[in-house]
Amino acid sequence: MLDRRRILNWLLGGSAFAWAGSVLHPVIRFLMPPPEQEAAVSAVKATTLTEMTPNSGKIFKFGRKPALIVRRSDGTFTAFMAKCTHLDCIVQYREDKERIWCACHDGFYDLNGTNVSGPPPRPLDALEVHMQGDDVYVTRKS
Amino acid sequence: MSTSPENPDRAILAWAKDRYPIAKFAEWAEHKTVPVGPNAFWYYFGGITLFLFLIQVGTGIMLMFYYKGSADTAFASVRFISAKVPFGWLIRSVHAWSANLMIFFAFIHMFSVFFMRAYRKPRELTWLSGIVMLALLLGFGFSGYLLPWNELAFFATKVGTDIIGVIPLIGEPLMYVLRGGEEVTGSTLPRFFALHVALFPALLTIFIVAHLFFIQLQGIHEPDEWQEQPEKRKTMPFFPHFFMRELLLWLVVLNILAVLAVFFPAELGVEADPFSPAPAGIKPEWYFLATFEFLKYMPAHVGPIEGEQFGLLLISIGFVAWCLVPWIDRGRNRTVTTIVMAAGVTILVFLSIMTYLGHSV
Numbered sequence: 026m027l028d029r030r031r032i033l034n035w036l037l038g039g040s041a042f043a044w045a046g047s048v049l050h051p052v053i054r055f056l057m058p059p060p061e062q063e064a065a066v067s068a069v070k071a072t073t074l075t076e077m078t079p080n081s082g083k084i085f086k087f088g089r090k091p092a093l094i095v096r097r098s099d100g101t102f103t104a105f106m107a108k109c110t111h112l113d114c115i116v117q118y119r120e121d122k123e124r125i126w127c128a129c130h131d132g133f134y135d136l137n138g139t140n141v142s143g144p145p146p147r148p149l150d151a152l153e154v155h156m157q158g159d160d161v162y163v164t165r166k167s
Numbered sequence: 168m169s170t171s172p173e174n175p176d177r178a179i180l181a182w183a184k185d186r187y188p189i190a191k192f193a194e195w196a197e198h199k200t201v202p203v204g205p206n207a208f209w210y211y212f213g214g215i216t217l218f219l220f221l222i223q224v225g226t227g228i229m230l231m232f233y234y235k236g237s238a239d240t241a242f243a244s245v246r247f248i249s250a251k252v253p254f255g256w257l258i259r260s261v262h263a264w265s266a267n268l269m270i271f272f273a274f275i276h277m278f279s280v281f282f283m284r285a286y287r288k289p290r291e292l293t294w295l296s297g298i299v300m301l302a303l304l305l306g307f308g309f310s311g312y313l314l315p316w317n318e319l320a321f322f323a324t325k326v327g328t329d330i331i332g333v334i335p336l337i338g339e340p341l342m343y344v345l346r347g348g349e350e351v352t353g354s355t356l357p358r359f360f361a362l363h364v365a366l367f368p369a370l371l372t373i374f375i376v377a378h379l380f381f382i383q384l385q386g387i388h389e390p391d392e393w394q395e396q397p398e399k400r401k402t403m404p405f406f407p408h409f410f411m412r413e414l415l416l417w418l419v420v421l422n423i424l425a426v427l428a429v430f431f432p433a434e435l436g437v438e439a440d441p442f443s444p445a446p447a448g449i450k451p452e453w454y455f456l457a458t459f460e461f462l463k464y465m466p467a468h469v470g471p472i473e474g475e476q477f478g479l480l481l482i483s484i485g486f487v488a489w490c491l492v493p494w495i496d497r498g499r500n501r502t503v504t505t506i507v508m509a510a511g512v513t514i515l516v517f518l519s520i521m522t523y524l525g526h527s528v
Binding site: 056057058060061084086089090091093107109111112113114115116117127128129130140144145146 | 475
């Protein structure tokens with residue numbers, strides 16, 4: 026049976042809990058930065074045909090994030106987000122191995138973005154490449 | 168007592184005695200002792216760690232006079248400190264070396280306490296507060312590493328915070344708070360700066376006070392065999408015998424620090440660029456190398472979970488067990504003690520090998 030003391034204790038405890046919550050909530054919310062508006066990137070001009078020789082790679086800005094475009098030895102292009110799926114490092118193109126390499130933990134991806142050796146658990150996020158005359162445009166995968 | 172102006176020392180003492188219980192303190196200090204024996208050498212390392220922390224506070228405040236904690240200015244301001252400010256290179260190098268030595272001596276202190284089994288009842292909270300302090304020191308190291316905003320630190324921070332993000336449930340929000348967003352950017356730097364110069368020093372000070380308070384209340388742990396053979400018990404007074412020896416060691420450490428800072432000054436490297444690929448050979452500071460190397464050996468997947476997560480899970484289990492050592496080994500069962508000590512040796516050997524591999528590969 027609920028006596029008066031117990032009800033009072035519940036009320037007091039509940040208010041204390043609510044009070045602590047009302048103090049902590051703004052503090053925690055303050056520490057979480059508001060999400061920045063992702064610049065609506067539809068297409069980015071990553072490079073030009075003349076700029077990149079076959080068997081080379083280049084980091085470019087895709088919105089606010091780094092992306093990697095690779096010109097294969099056969100002259101075709103392929104592009105990925107440059108963030109390693111292992112621990113976030115920025116990957117680079119290794120001309121000597123014709124593979125994409127993450128220097129942080131020696132992870133390799135092939136030119137389809139598939140993780141082929143080292144610790145990366147997943148393939149790189151792929152982007153789409155479109156040619157427009159001499160310009161090479163990159164868009165998100167549709 | 169005379170309060171005549173010819174005797175100013177005594178006058179000050181008399182003034183203080185009139186207001187504070189100095190006599191009680193003097194009596195307490197007179198009776199404070201430290202065990203003497205083959206293990207006595209290890210009792211000095213906690214004090215050395217404290218000394219290095221005091222150096223960190225001093226040099227840290229000095230660096231703050233010139234350091235500018237934003238992504239646009241941080242690297243340039245550290246370069247200014249190193250290149251233009253008179254003795255700036257020295258102060259910065261002492262700060263960097265002292266940080267490394269402090270963590271090194273904290274590890275020595277912890278393992279010596281472990282192998283002397285000084286964590287046992289009634290010193291469980293001293294042990295736990297020590298572990299919290301070691302964690303804080305590692306936090307200091309991690310947050311301070313980013314402040315010069317150079318390439319190595321930038322990628323080490325990316326990797327380090329990403330590892331935090333792997334922790335189930337709290338990892339993602341914690342990583343978001345630490346980074347000040349999804350990625351390590353200019354928003355990360357002021358957060359790390361605030362942790363490094365405000366939150367961590369405040370917390371560490373509280374824990375140092377608690378740690379020392381526990382030691383004052385309970386005295387320094389004496390070797391187990393003294394309980395069975397009290398005739399072997401031998402101590403020395405803390406004041407001045409132990410205290411003077413400790414001060415002498417502080418002087419030796421200060422000299423080592425000066426030699427290291429002068430002959431191996433802290434490097435600055437290349438300014439961080441969030442749009443350049445990670446350089447080859449990025450490594451965290453040596454005290455994170457063992458973890459870094461261990462995670463490297465994890466396969467991409469272990470059963471249903473990612474390798475990193477599995478590695479972190481193993482490390483977390485080890486850490487919790489390490490915290491619970493005073494409750495696991497209560498000194499009642501010889502077999503348990505032997506197993507715990509053997510585990511301690513294994514951990515020490517494992518950490519040393521992993522650190523060596525991480526350093527040399």
